[in-house]
Amino acid sequence: MPELEIPAFVRQQIAESYGADEASLVERGFDEARTRPVTLRANTLKALPDDIADALDAAHIAYRRVPWYRDAFVLEDVREKAVWDLDIYREGRVYLQSLSSMMPPIVLEPRPGADILDMCAAPGGKTSQVVALSDGAAHMTACEMNGPRAEKLQYNLDKLGCRNVQVMRVDARRLDKFFSFDQILLDAPCTGSGTICSGDERAGRRITEALLNKVTRSQRALLDRALDVLKPGGTLVYSTCSIFPAENEEQVAAALKRHRDCEVAPVELAGADGEADAPIMLPGRIEGTCTICPSRLYEGFFIARITKKDPKKRKR
Numbered sequence: 633m634p635e636l637e638i639p640a641f642v643r644q645q646i647a648e649s650y651g652a653d654e655a656s657l658v659e660r661g662f663d664e665a666r667t668r669p670v671t672l673r674a675n676t677l678k679a680l681p682d683d684i685a686d687a688l689d690a691a692h693i694a695y696r697r698v699p700w701y702r703d704a705f706v707l708e709d710v711r712e713k714a715v716w717d718l719d720i721y722r723e724g725r726v727y728l729q730s731l732s733s734m735m736p737p738i739v740l741e742p743r744p745g746a747d748i749l750d751m752c753a754a755p756g757g758k759t760s761q762v763v764a765l766s767d768g769a770a771h772m773t774a775c776e777m778n779g780p781r782a783e784k785l786q787y788n789l790d791k792l793g794c795r796n797v798q799v800m801r802v803d804a805r806r807l808d809k810f811f812s813f814d815q816i817l818l819d820a821p822c823t824g825s826g827t828i829c830s831g832d833e834r835a836g837r838r839i840t841e842a843l844l845n846k847v848t849r850s851q852r853a854l855l856d857r858a859l860d861v862l863k864p865g866g867t868l869v870y871s872t873c874s875i876f877p878a879e880n881e882e883q884v885a886a887a888l889k890r891h892r893d894c895e896v897a898p899v900e901l902a903g904a905d906g907e908a909d910a911p912i913m914l915p916g917r918i919e920g921t922c923t924i925c926p927s928r929l930y931e932g933f934f935i936a937r938i939t940k941k942d943p944k945k946r947k948r
């Protein structure tokens with residue numbers, strides 16, 4: 633692969649973060665991303681996965697499933713536009729979503745009846761998936777600080793039939809500490825280094841040292857506030873679509889030093905190991921966290937699960 637196809641700053645960060653074998657795996661993934669297929673999620677608030685399979689059959693659109701999630705569909709032979717024309721899309725029975733980005737809500741294991749916060753929610757793919765996974769029975773708060781994106785979030789939630797969601801147009805770093813939540817998803821703003829395709833010139837202009845500095849400051853503040861408003865015994869899932877350790881393990885390790893009552897709990901994805909169409913994991917610097925290597929099917933992604941100790945439980 634020609635050197636210039638991957639932005640220089642990205643190449644440098646990867647070389648500093650990973651060994652030669654992993655770096656070439658990442659570069660191969662960026663290359664394969666050029667032919668990444670369309671993927672979608674059955675919105676189980678409105679349809680069963682089998683209904684979606686029937687609708688795709690009727691539209692003569694070929695699909696396959698993945699081993700780790702019954703709601704995910706991979707469409708090899710069409711572009712997104714073909715899905716926009718389908719009733720299942722117009723009526724919010726499916727949501728176009730990358731496979732990697734379906735993982736954080738699964739790792740969160742949303743519980744019906746729980747108070748759940750999505751700190752950085754727009755355009756709402758993961759918020760709506762969390763609502764669906766809790767059978768629509770969680771008390772959900774979704775924060776988004778960007779006005780137009782907050783509107784898009786509300787639009788998507790309405791379209792997908794997500795009730796019980798309070799959308800707050802706020803900077804989640806300043807969320808009132810009066811709030812408290814059983815489960816929190818922090819899908820943080822990031823460089824997006826896991827989502828690039830080789831030859832993508834815009835990524836080269838976008839992913840710079842200045843952006844990395846800006847997002848890491850924001851990630852730190854968001855993590856602090858998330859761990860402040862997490863109830864004892866509660867769970868936070870932290871995710872980014874970046875493969876830079878500075879946005880991932882380094883953020884988690886630093887946050888745990890500042891929040892001594894919190895600890896990493898292992899991320900386990902049933903069926904995501906070794907099977908066909910399963911993601912490849914990059915070696916983690918913190919045991920139990922997971923960094924998905926960019927590949928043809930998967931964007932590069934990082935997921936960590938953090939729990940806050942419950943002092944009452946320890947005494948028993």
Ligand SMILES: C[S@@+](CC[C@H](N)C(=O)[O-])C[C@H]1O[C@@H](n2cnc3c(N)ncnc32)[C@H](O)[C@@H]1O
Pocket residue numbers: 733751752753754755756757758759775776777778781802803804805819820821822850854
């Ligand atoms: C990675 S995207 C979230 C994607 C979303 N979780 C999904 O699955 O559709 C990050 C979002 O967080 C928003 N954001 C960034 N900083 C924020 C902050 N301090 N408070 C609230 N929202 C923020 C951005 O505007 C952006 O919409």
